[in-house]
Amino acid sequence: MQPPDAVAGWDDDQNAELYARFTRDYPFYARTSRDLAARASLPEAQLVVDLCGGTGITAAIMLETLPPGARIVSIDAAKAMQAAGRRVHPDPRISWIVARAEDTALHIREPADAVVCNSAIWKTNTPAVFAAVKQALRPGGRFVFNIGGSFAGLPPAHSEPRSGPSLNELIIAVAAAEYGYPPTPHPRPPAPLTADIVRAQLGAAGFSVLDTETVTHIGTLQEKRAWLSIPVFARPPGQFTYEQRMEILERAYAQSDVSQPVTTAWLVVTAEA
């Protein structure tokens, strides 16, 4: 089953522009992309697929490692994300295809050396995507992706005990005190995509799993505030306008301890076709 936020919200020009700006101004997605690139055996690769490639930060990072003459195909279901990506990364070595990750095999005609997917795989129908990626890769080619900790069922990552409430907790508190939140019941979150489930699904698609590792990245509260300003990530859910969410965010941020680091956990998976 496809999680409800799969593409909804992504095919929107304002969202794409703010997302692209975030990837330029803050290291969050560049850092996770660099981690994937390091695991994908890129120095020998000639054709790499960036799955759910968004506005192209992962493709841009991979170009730093790829040999001259190598090409990247960026596949994403949201036209607006790709349009912003073409503007921000106008590199002729990247080609852009608006398509669902589940349909990858229909679009990649020569065997790819590697497929990477940064911060998106849990939004897709993973058994279908894994089967399609297996078809697209050459034998021995790498498939590397990460899963956000909460979507992988990992415990919350804190580098040290927090001295006060998190920014997310403050957002809820401000929304409750000043905006009558919660206006609607929360939908139940999708079941986590754990390491065991991923291993089983990759095995069923014909992959050998080389590694599943939990990594943490440490960022700043300022970066988290900028991330929560991207419309698709803005909180809280429910019947708020974007402007209301930004007011709530600013009030919550003003009450935060900005010296607190923000630690994000990821499950990183490396598989071989």
Ligand SMILES: C[S@@+](CC[C@H](N)C(=O)[O-])C[C@H]1O[C@@H](n2cnc3c(N)ncnc32)[C@H](O)[C@@H]1O
């Ligand atoms: C958090 S963004 C990640 C973008 C990029 N990988 C990065 O690191 O910046 C998630 C992306 O996944 C895309 N997406 C979600 N479900 C998809 C699907 N089933 N097929 C293709 N793209 C999908 C969205 O359109 C969005 O651009």
